[in-house]
Amino acid sequence: MSIIQVTDLVKKYNGLTAVNGISFEVKQGESFGFLGPNGAGKTTTINILCTLLSPTSGTAEVNGHDCLKHAHKVRSSIGLVFQDITLDNDLTAYENLKFHCYLYNMNKGETEERIEAILNVVGLYDRKDDLVRRFSGGMKRRLEIARGLLHHPKVLFLDEPTLGLDPQTRTTVWEFINNWRKKEGITVFLTTHYMDEAEVCDSIAIIDHGRIIACGTPEELKKMIRGDTVYLKTADDSSAMSELKETFGIKAAKLHDSISFNVESGDKFIPKIFEGLKTAIVSVNLKKPTLDDVFIHLTGREIREENGNKPGELLKMRRRG
Amino acid sequence: MLVTISRPLLWLFIVGAGFGSMVNIPATANYKQFLLPGIIGMTILFSSVFSSISVVWDREFGFLREMLVAPISRATIVMGKLLSGTALSLVQGTALLLFSPLLGVKLTVISFLLMLVFMSMLSIAITALGLFIASYLTSLEGFNVIMNFIVLPMFFLSGALYPMNALPNVLHWFSLINPLSYGVDAFKHILFSSGGMPVAEFPLLLDIGVLFIFSLAMIALATYSFERKG
Numbered sequence: 001m002s003i004i005q006v007t008d009l010v011k012k013y014n015g016l017t018a019v020n021g022i023s024f025e026v027k028q029g030e031s032f033g034f035l036g037p038n039g040a041g042k043t044t045t046i047n048i049l050c051t052l053l054s055p056t057s058g059t060a061e062v063n064g065h066d067c068l069k070h071a072h073k074v075r076s077s078i079g080l081v082f083q084d085i086t087l088d089n090d091l092t093a094y095e096n097l098k099f100h101c102y103l104y105n106m107n108k109g110e111t112e113e114r115i116e117a118i119l120n121v122v123g124l125y126d127r128k129d130d131l132v133r134r135f136s137g138g139m140k141r142r143l144e145i146a147r148g149l150l151h152h153p154k155v156l157f158l159d160e161p162t163l164g165l166d167p168q169t170r171t172t173v174w175e176f177i178n179n180w181r182k183k184e185g186i187t188v189f190l191t192t193h194y195m196d197e198a199e200v201c202d203s204i205a206i207i208d209h210g211r212i213i214a215c216g217t218p219e220e221l222k223k224m225i226r227g228d229t230v231y232l233k234t235a236d237d238s239s240a241m242s243e244l245k246e247t248f249g250i251k252a253a254k255l256h257d258s259i260s261f262n263v264e265s266g267d268k269f270i271p272k273i274f275e276g277l278k279t280a281i282v283s284v285n286l287k288k289p290t291l292d293d294v295f296i297h298l299t300g301r302e303i304r305e306e307n308g309n310k311p312g313e314l315l316k317m318r319r320r321g
Numbered sequence: 322m323l324v325t326i327s328r329p330l331l332w333l334f335i336v337g338a339g340f341g342s343m344v345n346i347p348a349t350a351n352y353k354q355f356l357l358p359g360i361i362g363m364t365i366l367f368s369s370v371f372s373s374i375s376v377v378w379d380r381e382f383g384f385l386r387e388m389l390v391a392p393i394s395r396a397t398i399v400m401g402k403l404l405s406g407t408a409l410s411l412v413q414g415t416a417l418l419l420f421s422p423l424l425g426v427k428l429t430v431i432s433f434l435l436m437l438v439f440m441s442m443l444s445i446a447i448t449a450l451g452l453f454i455a456s457y458l459t460s461l462e463g464f465n466v467i468m469n470f471i472v473l474p475m476f477f478l479s480g481a482l483y484p485m486n487a488l489p490n491v492l493h494w495f496s497l498i499n500p501l502s503y504g505v506d507a508f509k510h511i512l513f514s515s516g517g518m519p520v521a522e523f524p525l526l527l528d529i530g531v532l533f534i535f536s537l538a539m540i541a542l543a544t545y546s547f548e549r550k551g
Contacts, residue, residue: 050390052389052390072392073392075391075392076392080386082383082386084383085382085383086382086383086386086387087384087387088384100387100391103387103388103391103392103393104392105393
């Protein structure tokens with residue numbers, strides 16, 4: 001059963017097309033990664049799904065409700081963690097959560113227990129009466145995620161939830177999200193440009209220039225790159241290369257101190273090299289394709305490139321356009 | 322609290338002392354007394370505008386979005402902001418009102434209660450206007466423009482500092498479309514009713530009617546514009 005259904009969604013701002021006819025679905029209970037460079041249309045899509053923007057054309061449904069016609073029902077079935085902090089700095093952690101309970105009209109008997117439980121999980125119970133103003137970035141994030149989960153949402157939207165956090169905090173934030181996801185069967189919709197965060201998602205859509213260019217599980221996407229890359233260091237590279245060609249029909253590339261070639265599944269192929277090759281092998285290295293490679297394969301550039309203003313980028317984009 | 326009412330008090334005593342000799346007001350009133358309703362109006366004007374502009378602040382720091390994605394209607398958000406702005410203005414206006422005996426303006430229980438009613442009406446009108454403006458502001462930079470081109474002229478052209486009749490024609494027209502004029506005028510009716518000073522310029526019923534209709538219109542516009550733009 002799909003909990004999010006998007007069909008031919010288009011969003012234009014004053015002649016600029018941010019989202020250009022995208023369609024996808026997210027199944028109940030899975031974690032869905034929405035991946036793409038800055039400005040690709042990720043945040044626009046999330047804003048349409050959480051009823052903050054109305055689409056130019058196309059439809060979006062969350063939990064069976066249309067985002068435009070039944071915004072109210074959509075809003076009560078989702079939780080949100082935005083790119084930037086949306087806590088009230090002048091309230092304490094506890095007050096922020098309490099205000100959230102009022103907004104979502106939660107059962108009074110339940111709220112106290114729920115707030116206490118959730119503050120314990122994010123490790124902020126000791127600080128519950130401190131003003132949010134005094135919290136560090138990581139603490140604010142944890143509190144926001146706690147808040148997003150407070151009202152038992154069906155879908156939790158996370159827009160770049162770990163942007164600007166140190167690696168250690170990123171890990172704790174993720175542990176926390178995943179624990180709660182399993183515990184309460186929540187669907188997680190995540191946008192990110194950190195590839196390692198996307199790797200752990202159940203399924204992924206890659207968006208670029210307002211279009212979805214690939215969709216599937218991380219494994220499926222990586223299969224788009226033909227197999228794995230094997231790096232070999234041998235006593236005699238040129239004889240190893242000719243042997244590879246004769247025995248396995250593989251054309252290897254000569255690198256400066258090693259040779260490399262692509263095979264379908266590298267882990268199964270390596271034992272065969274040891275059996276079949278007469279030339280002495282010094283070292284073997286296997287590189288599995290990453291989502292970064294997938295993105296490069298699909299677009300011809302790296303996902304982080306567009307963050308900077310390199311002159312070459314402009315040229316590339318012009319050529320694409 | 323002390324800081325917030327110190328500004329109107331400064332206006333009252335310093336401007337009052339300086340302008341008193343220059344402004345032509347009905348001979349029976351002294352200028353500081355004449356100024357009191359205007360300064361109460363000013364206090365309500367500033368405090369209402371500030372609290373409604375806090376929506377822009379919330380927008381800039383993201384907190385508004387927490388409310389916009391919650392399953393509550395836009396009208397609820399507008400109402401919440403309206404009530405908090407009104408309450409704040411009312412407290413400040415009342416604090417200032419308590420100074421009236423000091424200026425020789427008699428304050429009875431009835432006139433005090435009536436003042437509370439009219440101060441609430443003016444606060445609602447101005448806060449609703451502020452919310453309507455705030456729904457169009459996307460950053461705090463716009464706030465200075467609003468201050469200079471809307472709030473200050475509203476104050477100067479409201480009959481708070483000098484009678485509106487004294488204004489040249491065009492400016493007089495502006496003061497007639499200024500909601501603050503009607504609020505200040507209503508205050509004059511209440512505060513100077515016993516003394517029989519003819520300082521008020523409109524009939525009291527007109528003041529009430531204008532404030533009421535203006536408030537309703539602004540609430541409707543603000544709600545509509547939040548509904549549309551989020």
